[in-house]
Amino acid sequence: MSGSSVVALCxxxxxxxxxxxxxxxxxxxxxxxxxxxxxxxxxxAHDAAAYARTGTGTGFDRLSAIPLADWSYRVRxxxxxxxxxxADVELRYRVDGYDRGPVTAGRTVxxxxxxxxxxxxxxxxxxxxxxxxxxxxxxxxxxVRGTHSLVLxxxxxxxxxxxxxxxxxxxxxxxxxxxxxxxxxxxxxVVPRSVEGMAGLLGSPVSSxxxxxxxxxxxxxxxxxAPADRIIVNPDAYGLLGDLGKQVVLTHETTHxxxxxxxTSATPLWLSEGYADWVGxxxxxxxxxxxxxxxxxxxxxxxxxxxxxxxxxxxxxxxADELARAYEGGWLACRMIAEQWGEDRLDAFxxxxxxxxxxxxxxxxxxxxxxxxxxxxxxxRWQKYLRAGLA
Numbered sequence: 001m002s003g004s005s006v007v008a009l010c011x012x013x014x015x016x017x018x019x020x021x022x023x024x025x026x027x028x029x030x031x032x033x034x035x036x037x038x039x040x041x042x043x044x045a046h047d048a049a050a051y052a053r054t055g056t057g058t059g060f061d062r063l064s065a066i067p068l069a070d071w072s073y074r075v076r077x078x079x080x081x082x083x084x085x086x087a088d089v090e091l092r093y094r095v096d097g098y099d100r101g102p103v104t105a106g107r108t109v110x111x112x113x114x115x116x117x118x119x120x121x122x123x124x125x126x127x128x129x130x131x132x133x134x135x136x137x138x139x140x141x142x143x144v145r146g147t148h149s150l151v152l153x154x155x156x157x158x159x160x161x162x163x164x165x166x167x168x169x170x171x172x173x174x175x176x177x178x179x180x181x182x183x184x185x186x187x188x189x190v191v192p193r194s195v196e197g198m199a200g201l202l203g204s205p206v207s208s209x210x211x212x213x214x215x216x217x218x219x220x221x222x223x224x225x226a227p228a229d230r231i232i233v234n235p236d237a238y239g240l241l242g243d244l245g246k247q248v249v250l251t252h253e254t255t256h257x258x259x260x261x262x263x264t265s266a267t268p269l270w271l272s273e274g275y276a277d278w279v280g281x282x283x284x285x286x287x288x289x290x291x292x293x294x295x296x297x298x299x300x301x302x303x304x305x306x307x308x309x310x311x312x313x314x315x316x317x318x319x320a321d322e323l324a325r326a327y328e329g330g331w332l333a334c335r336m337i338a339e340q341w342g343e344d345r346l347d348a349f350x351x352x353x354x355x356x357x358x359x360x361x362x363x364x365x366x367x368x369x370x371x372x373x374x375x376x377x378x379x380x381r382w383q384k385y386l387r388a389g390l391a
Contacts, residue, residue: 028120029078032087032111035120036073043071055111055122062136065143066152069096073107085111085120088128098150098186099228106131132203135190148172148186155193156235164189164233167247171254178279180347183258188230189250195236202232211320213238213249216256229257244284252280262354266362270309274330275350278338281331288335288389292328294321299390304383305329329386336385341371 035054042051043063051060070093077088087109092102106128111120127133135141139154146165149172153161168187176185192198199206202215209215214233231253238246255276256263263272281291289296298304305325313326337346349370356362364375371378 028080028085029075029087031120032078032085032109033073033075035111035122036075036087036089036109039122040071040073044068056124059125059136062140065141066136067096067143067150068093069099070094070102073109083113083118087111091134094228095150095188098184098188100184101228103134103228103230105134127203130203133200135192135201138192138197138200149189150186151189151191153191154197156191161191164191164250167250168231168254170247171251174251174282175254175258175279178282178343178347179255179258180344181258181262181351183260185258187254187257188228189233190230191233191235193235195234198232198234209234209237211237213241213245214253216253229260231257244286248277248280248284252276255279259350262351264354264356266356266359267350267354268308268359268363269311269314270326270330270333271350271353271363273314273327274332274334275346277327277331278334278346281335288332292332292390294324295328295332295386296390298325299386304386308333308379308382332386332389333382336382337371340381345370 039051039054042048042054043060046064048057048060048064051057072092074090074092075087076090079086089107089109091105091107094102107125108128109125110123112123113120127137135152135154142153142156142158142161144151144153144158144161144165146169149165149168151161151164151168153164168189172185172187190201192201195209196206198209198215202209202217212234214231217230217232231250238249241249253276256272259272259275277291284291295305309326309329313322315323334346337349341349349366352366352370353362356365367373367375367378373381
């Protein structure tokens with residue numbers, strides 16, 4: 001058979017079987033995308049009836065209070081067995097007035113249809129196996145609006161959510177006074193029912209967060225990839241804090257939101273966490289020894305750290321005293337820069353580190369460019385600073 005005949009035959013059969021042996025695309029994927037497009041439109045329109053026409057109405061009332069600017073689905077893959085199908089879906093949504101970029105979440109959507117000409121209908125919509133839950137997966141979402149904040153709560157009283165809004169509303173101007181970068185000056189705080197709810201939202205084991213009062217999602221990646229940030233609270237651990245501790249934690253996490261675009265893979269945790277603690281304690285009147293008790297005990301006992309904390313020192317699985325010393329060491333390094341070089345230089349140093357293409361050389365380069373020093377000299381000055389402030 002000639003080459004032209006082979007090409008003609010392939011073109012003739014392309015609708016049935018490709019030349020490489022692949023079967024033609026199953027139209028189910030396009031059909032599923034269309035029904036999910038209708039479902040997304042119903043969410044944005046707050047149209048419960050239209051939502052129910054796309055399948056199960058379960059969950060609609062749980063998220064109806066959230067002010068949404070965007071909500072969309074992208075079908076990545078469909079596995080079909082007769083009149084049932086399982087779709088691997090990417091959900092993207094944005095809270096109106098708060099999110100510059102979207103939250104992206106993997107979802108597993110199961111569908112069915114009646115008859116060969118029937119329309120696909122959603123039977124269930126759940127988090128994908130390796131994705132965290134969304135707040136509405138845990139129950140009805142209640143919201144409280146603050147001046148600079150939006151608090152989403154599940155299983156929490158309105159009074160409790162208002163207290164979180166008050167803390168966040170004080171945190172935002174405190175961060176804006178310290179950080180001179182460009183950010184939205186608004187935060188979204190999520191308060192689940194318990195530490196189990198926090199772990200579910202983060203898609204991680206509960207044991208990772210039992211002693212952690214709050215975390216902020218989406219802290220690294222750079223300005224062009226910055227997604228929407230969420231401050232997620234562990235109400236069990238947070239409730240054990242005093243008034244100052246609660247404010248410091250919310251201000252710390254708000255700092256992560258503010259510095260998000262300048263926090264990249266080149267930024268070490270001693271800098272990102274230390275800077276957030278520096279802003280959190282700024283103006284609190286707390287002395288170094290009061291705010292860094294674990295490191296103070298170590299220094300008083302002659303155990304001055306030989307190096308700045310590594311990323312591994314910040315692992316949630318570390319011993320509590322080791323983790324505390326890592327945070328305290330990073331905080332005091334940033335505090336030292338603010339005192340000895342100035343707060344503007346601290347901000348510039350933070351940005352300079354994050355602007356590097358990779359971790360290697362980032363801190364060393366910024367120390368030279370912004371502070372006019374070397375890593376060896378900086379570490380020696382930090383050790384002297386610890387001895388003077390903590391011994």
